[in-house]
Amino acid sequence: MKYLSEYRDGDIARGLVQTIRSVTTRCWVLMEVCGGQTHTIVRYGIDELLVDSVELIHGPGCPVCVTPLAQIDRALALASRRNVIFTSFGDMLRVPGSKSDLQQVRAGGGDVRVVYSPLDALEIARSNPAREVVFFAVGFETTAPANAMAVWRAKELDVRNFSVLASHVTVLPAMAAIVESPQNRVQAFLAAGHVCTVMGWTEYEPLAEKYRVPIIVTGFEPVDLLEGILLAVRQLESGRHQVENQYRRSVKREGNLAAREMVSTVFKPVDRSWRGMGPIPASGLALREEFVAFDAELKFELQNIAVAESDRCRAGDVLRGHLKPFECPAFAGECTPESPLGAPMVSSEGACAAFYNYRRHRTADGLKR
C-alpha cells in the first residue's frame, strides 16, 4: 500500500541500521513515547539490531494502559446498567478492572458495543432514542479531536441520550514527568508522530531546551523509527538538543489547527491520575462547562469510586521505563493476554503485549524467541 510498504523496505532499513552503527560512539538511551512505536520496534526486532548503539526504553504512550482503574470500574458500572448501551474502542474490552472487564460484563448480558469511530457511537444514540448511549472517550491528543467532534455534534444535533466517559490524557506533561524523575535515564525522545500530527511540535521546544534532550517527531513504520533513531543519535553525538521532525509527510510545525480548535472548544486541561504513574498536573482533558450535559460521570453520578491496584502487577514500572516487560515476575506466567493482571498485557499498544506476542516468552532457562 502506498505510504506504508515503502517504509517497510528491507534495503533502506539495512542501510539505516549500518549508518546508525557507524555514527554511534557509545550506547545511547532513547525512549519511544508511543505504544504503537513500541510494537513496531519489538515486532521487527529493531532493538535487537541496534543492541550496541541504542537502548530503547518503552514509553507511557498507551492510553488504554494509563486509564485509571477507577475509570475502568466506572465503565463497568455503566455497562452493567440495563438501559445503557456502552460503546468503546475494541482495545478497552479486555482491560481488567478491579473485579471484571467489559467483555465479561457483555457476556453477563450488558449491552457493550465496539465502535470504529466515536461518530458511530453517536449514530447508535440517534437510532436508539429510548436508551442511554455512553462512549468511553479515552486517548491522547490524536484521538481527542475525534471524541471532541462527537460531543460537539451531539450538542449541535441535540442528541440528549448520548454522553461520554472521558479519560483523556496529554503526552507532554508525561514526558516532562519522565525527564524530571531522579531515576530518569532517557537521553532523547522519539515523540509520537500522530499526536504531533494534531498538536505540532512547538510545545516540545521548551522541554528540549530546559532538559537539553533531543526530541524527534517520529512515525510508526520500521524505516520511520530507524530514521528517527538516526536523527536522535546524530544530535546526541554532536551535543545538540533540538526538536526535529522525521515524520514530515504527516506533521507540520503548527499541527492540525482545525483539530486543535475543536479540542479546545470542547475540552479543558485538568489534573489527571495516570494508571501506574500517579497524578500528573494538567495532563488530562475534561469537558468544558458548555458540554457538561454530555459528561457521563455527572449524568450517572459516578464520581466516587476508589479502588486499589493489584500489587502483583508492575505496570507502573513498565510505563515509566524502569522495568522491561519480561523482567516482571508475573510476565508470561501469572500474567498473559488471556489472563492479564494489567492493561499493558492486553492493549494493542501495551509494551507487555508487544513482548508477549512477538517473541519474548520467559522460560525457566531465560528468554526464548
Add this chain to the structure above:
Amino acid sequence: MCLGIPGRIVEISNEGRFPMGVVDFGGVQRDVCLAFVGDDVGVGHYVIVHVGFAISVVDEQEANRTRELLTELVRPGVVGSAAEPGINRLARKPGLL
C-alpha cells in the same frame, strides 16, 4: 490507539455542512470524517486516518523527498551489504498493523 493509516480519498460528500468522504485503504473502503482537513483535500488525495477521522493530508513532496534521501543512503557503495539476519524480517509485508 494512536494508529493512523494512510488511504486515498475516493468520494467526498457533505451532509449539511459536515464534510464526510469515502477513503480506500488498499481495497477496503470506509466512511471518514474530513472536517479536520477541510478545504485542503479532493478525490485522489492521500490522508492519514485515525478512528474514522482524517487528521492530515499526506505531503507527497515530503514523502518523495524522504524516499529519495533514504534510497540514496542504501545506494551501492554508500553502505556495505553485510548480511543482517534480523533485518530480513523487514522485507515481509504484514499488511495493516
